[in-house]
Amino acid sequence: MGSSVGVRLAAARLTELLGQPPYRRRWQPHSSVRRGELSRAAVAAVLDAHLVEAGEVGWDHQPRSLENRVGRALNGDRISDATLELFVAAFEMTREHADELRALVRGRPLRDRLVVADQLDGEEPLPPRTVRTLQVAEHHEIGSDRSPRQHVTRQLLEAVEPTDRHHYSFDTPHAAVTVLTGGAPLRAFRVTGTSLCAVEIALTEPLLPGQTAHLEYRTAFAYPGPPAPEFRKRVSSSMRHVALTLRFDPSCLPREVLCARWADIGSTEPVHAVPVQLVGGQASQEVVPDSDCVIGWRWTW
DSSP: OOHHHHHHHHHHHHHHHHTSHHHHHHHGGGOOSOTTSOOHHHHHHHHHHHHHHTTSSOTTOOGGGGHHHHHHHHHTSOOOHHHHHHHHHHTTOOHHHHHHHHHHHHTOOOTTEEEGGGOEEEEEOOOOOOEEEEEEEEEEEEOTTSSEEEEEEEEEEEESSSEEEEEEEESOSSEEEEEEESEEEEEEEEETTSSOEEEEEEEEEEEOTTOEEEEEEEEEEOOSSOOOSEEEEEEOTTOSEEEEEEEEOTTSOOSEEEEEEESSTTOSSOSEEEEEOOBTTEEEEEEOOSSOEEEEEEEEO
């Protein structure tokens, strides 16, 4: 894995973890910004307190001297081993979280994660479909840098022929796919004649026609720059239920969000779009598709 991709992925995951309750409770008392927004000054104060307690700096050491170091880490510019271990120790991170961050920074895959940019296995067409999606729930998060941070997918699959595989495709190699339940990622490849990448997932149990399985996976993104301000999901009339959630980092909310529908995945402009209000930085939609279509959101900053 290229170091820049690994560091960006680690930075995105570190930012996500610091927003979770066990770690947020450590920096929140030092924060003067509005609730929910990650304060780099507050994070630096936690690191400084640990260094003082460990005797590595004096009591008069200024936390602000660590803010650039925190910024470089959370921006994905640079995370040295020493900086990563300081975060781990100061926030008393779990072994699982610490090992996950170390693996990302150093370019070592974990058992259930596949880093696409490092593991693209040539180019080939998508295999014939062996499963169909009956139900899907997807949660898409946009970070403070205006780029997608992560995407969580939960699917109910039904086999249309005997199979032990599912292929998940998306439009960037700057991603790491972690299968949470129902299988394990095997390999990644570019889809012939497209800009898509696909990850082959081995299902936990083989399926016969008509049998179903639940699959959940998370895609962490490390875009080198913000992509187009939209999220699209292709749905088919065979799906029984589709639930989508879009969430923006509270420090970077868009000026306007449109709930949109496109004629197909390649269309530039939506055929239908209506403004929606964010609630807690989120928008959601649920549909029972009556035809094949593309739905999602478009927004302006």
